Amino acid sequence: MGDEAMEERFVNRMSMGKGWIGGWTDLDGGVLAVTEPATGERLAEVGLASAGDVRRAAQLAAEAQPAWAAMPFLKRAAIFRRAAVILEREQQAVADWIVRETGGIRPKAEGEVAAVINHLHEAAAMLTQPRGLILPSDEGTLSYARRVPHGVVGVISPFNFPFLLSSRSLTPALGAGNAVVLKPDPRTPVSGGLLLALLFEAAGLPPNLLQVLPGEAEAGEAVVTDPDITMISFTGSTAVGRRVGELAGRHLKKVALELGGKNSLIVLDDADVDLAVSNGAFASWMHQGQICMSAGRHLVHEKVADAYVERMARKAKSLPVGDPYREAVALGPLITAKQLDRVERIVSESVRAGARLKAGGTARGQCYSPTVLDGVTPSMPAFREEIFGPVVSVTTFASDDEAVRLANDTEYGLSAGILTRSMTRGKAIAERLRVGLVHINDQTVIDDGFMPMGGRGASGNGSRHGGPANWDEFTQWQWVTYRDTPPEYPF
Structure with a gap:
């Protein structure tokens, strides 16, 4: 043909x-x-x-x-x-x-x-x-x-x-x-x-x-x-x-x-801030944040938080938004007006609760600008709800234990990323996170099709797609025995 x-x-x-x-x-x-x-x-x-x-x-x-x-x-x-x-x-x-x-x-x-x-x-x-x-x-x-x-x-x-x-x-x-x-x-x-x-x-x-x-x-x-x-x-x-x-x-x-997911990207105090911003922007703004693995929380150590937020806001203001079929843009529209309304509600309610809007927060048609919220606390909608929109939500922490506690403070359990120069420190944090996927020195949106993909808790029932998991999901075991002649039973 x-x-x-x-x-x-x-x-x-x-x-x-x-x-x-x-x-x-x-x-x-x-x-x-x-x-x-x-x-x-x-x-x-x-x-x-x-x-x-x-x-x-x-x-x-x-x-x-x-x-x-x-x-x-x-x-x-x-x-x-x-x-x-x-x-x-x-x-x-x-x-x-x-x-x-x-x-x-x-x-x-x-x-x-x-x-x-x-x-x-x-x-x-x-x-x-x-x-x-x-x-x-x-x-x-x-x-x-x-x-x-x-x-x-x-x-x-x-x-x-x-x-x-x-x-x-x-x-x-x-x-x-x-x-x-x-x-x-x-x-x-x-x-x-x-x-x-x-x-x-x-x-x-x-x-x-x-x-x-x-x-x-x-x-x-x-x-x-x-x-x-x-x-x-x-x-x-x-x-x-x-x-x-x-x-x-x-x-x-x-x-x-x-x-769904409410995934955390954890940025430790020894992380390269520029690389962290690159990872974080992709994790929250790729496909307008409409991905189950999107970073819904940026948990950033208080020592590097100001630099992280400032550079993230600068990046947000530089990204073109519009019609991806007819224009060269970084972000396109949200899927429906209803989804746009949801994103706007979560952002506005969080700002009213005390979050600081550092970039974005505006819409044109069904396009929502890449948005940065700082000062987000666990009581705010931006921390609690899956946004499914292009919003970087930053919450600070002072210790690795606090970072783990914040990351696990959710009913979801899909993906997490940890950015650090210390593999030992990153691995120690990763082993304490209740998620199905965790990436040390990478962001949260990763799916190569060859690995078992899936989440825990409200992110899924422990099922997996991809690689060796496909046999587990799409077949079932049948036990078969074969004898040359039937055995003789006592009655």
């Missing part, structure tokens, strides 16, 4: 008002408008899924899955490799969609595409890895444990990194032999799902193994409760994650929850 044809598939077929159930199809929930956060322009219309659409898609996926799991492993691996080749060729068109649909800058979009290419190669590599163990047994008996697919995995993905975070569950789930029903966020249904459906169709994935159903809460609950969907992988807010966990538990389903 030539470049021109693939460009048409990825870009020009999005205004059809349809979803993907084994191919383009009308959905019972009506039509969903896809708008560009930077301009409000309508980019496309896609189908909106109902609970009935989910039921139909899950049934078809369950029927298709056994043949997929039984397909020769090299034949399956070849599909992922073809998808990677196609995506490499078409990455510009896909990145355009990510920029316009999410409001992210182009390097962020290109990073998503590069990560998904890696996910595809990793999924292909899964198929040549061992997937079982020989267990101890008596003479005459073969006892082994093997990993088997769940069947149909339901994936519910978020808006902020839609192409990447849909792929993070989708590709290993398929690689492990499952079918997938994917519900992307209704704000990013194209880059969060329909582009992936088109990509896998072009790569030769058999029909009905991937269903993509953009939808609201009705469709999401239907995915979680459907009898043919046996595992749920959810990435999103803690509030919605609690609901997903409750429903999945009631239906006795395995559920992987990757939720």
Whole structure:
């Protein structure tokens, strides 16, 4: 298939008002408008899924899955490799969609595409890895444990990194032999799902193994409760994650929850302040702070706090903000006006409570300027709430013990960063933090796709995505014994 044809598939077929159930199809929930956060322009219309659409898609996926799991492993691996080749060729068109649909800058979009290419190669590599163990047994008996697919995995993905975070569950789930029903966020249904459906169709994935159903809460609950969907992988807010966990538990389903965070970047008194500011700015302002791993708290030693805040404020005032598709900017718009209102509320309430606004705090359209708050205390909203906006919130400490206490003063437990010239000191602090990810001499927003990614507490249920964790999440153990003849029992 030539470049021109693939460009048409990825870009020009999005205004059809349809979803993907084994191919383009009308959905019972009506039509969903896809708008560009930077301009409000309508980019496309896609189908909106109902609970009935989910039921139909899950049934078809369950029927298709056994043949997929039984397909020769090299034949399956070849599909992922073809998808990677196609995506490499078409990455510009896909990145355009990510920029316009999410409001992210182009390097962020290109990073998503590069990560998904890696996910595809990793999924292909899964198929040549061992997937079982020989267990101890008596003479005459073969006892082994093997990993088997769940069947149909339901994936519910978020808006902020839609192409990447849909792929993070989708590709290993398929690689492990499952079918997938994917519900992307209704704000990013194209880059969060329909582009992936088109990509896998072009790569030769058999029909009905991937269903993509953009939808609201009705469709999401239907995915979680459907009898043919046996595992749920959810990435999103803690509030919605609690609901997903409750429903999945009631239906006795395995559920992987990757939720929000209130992550701390700890800057010790021996840190290089300029490097600390570089790390801190990226950790809070990358993609407008709309990342679960964003640094929601900058815990800075009181000896270097004034220099840190002054240089951070200077950097904030130098960064251009605007339309990332048409301008060279460092920050784009927030995803919705509702999210902008949330950020403005948290900042204004914290300032009224005594925080000092050192930079930013203004909006133009849905764009919010990079903001620096100093003097933030544990009682303020900027310290307590996940902001999901471009806000550096600085709280000072006087000792390593106080830094640990402040970092652990949250229900969340996702990511942390520690900046110091002393590896021994950094390691001692890291070992006391209640988080799933910790980085000594790096910032909080790190995800390479090859490591077990996930959080604790309100940041997740201990599930992990990536690398060796994919086998744990997307398969289950089956114990098998074999004897030449049955044993004789006493009765």
